[in-house]
Amino acid sequence: MKFVTAIIKPFKLDEVREALSAIGVQGLTVTEVKGFGRQKGHTELYRGAEYIVDFLPKVKLEIAIADALLDQTLEAIEKAAHTGKIGDGKIFVFDLESVLRIRTSETGEAAI
Numbered sequence: 471m472k473f474v475t476a477i478i479k480p481f482k483l484d485e486v487r488e489a490l491s492a493i494g495v496q497g498l499t500v501t502e503v504k505g506f507g508r509q510k511g512h513t514e515l516y517r518g519a520e521y522i523v524d525f526l527p528k529v530k531l532e533i534a535i536a537d538a539l540l541d542q543t544l545e546a547i548e549k550a551a552h553t554g555k556i557g558d559g560k561i562f563v564f565d566l567e568s569v570l571r572i573r574t575s576e577t578g579e580a581a582i
């Protein structure tokens with residue numbers, strides 16, 4: 471199993487969620503976050519105005535998936551979150567050791 475963390479532009483959230491639903495992703499967690507990349511936030515535009523602060527608003531997605539869904543998941547996020555401008559975000563992939571569905575005590579891929 472894999473755990474995918476994606477940092478994207480906030481206005482891309484709906485598009486990314488739809489793309490993930492379409493390939494069968496069963497659940498995800500969304501958090502509003504702030505961050506910066508290699509431009510350190512300075513030169514990036516947000517809603518038409520240059521942000522003066524170092525941290526820019528982003529959305530973080532956390533998604534647990536079966537190994538078989540990894541390639542499609544990465545492709546779906548990349549496609550849906552892409553604008554081609556700086557600050558489009560990043561995708562981090564981790565090995566996921568275990569999952570447990572609390573209600574049923576199912577574990578592993580059955581719990582995803």
Ligand SMILES: Nc1ncnc2c1ncn2[C@@H]1O[C@H](COP(=O)(O)OP(=O)(O)OP(=O)(O)O)[C@@H](O)[C@H]1O
Pocket residue numbers: 477504505506507508509510526528555556557558559560
């Ligand atoms: N190395 C990193 N570690 C953790 N989070 C990061 C890292 N790089 C980027 N992020 C997160 O992703 C967000 C978007 O990063 P961003 O897309 O600007 O990366 P970048 O490397 O500057 O690429 P680009 O040149 O396309 O802007 C940042 O605001 C931050 O939240």
Ligand SMILES: [Mg+2]
Pocket residue numbers: 506507508509510556557558
């Ligand atoms: Mg950047």
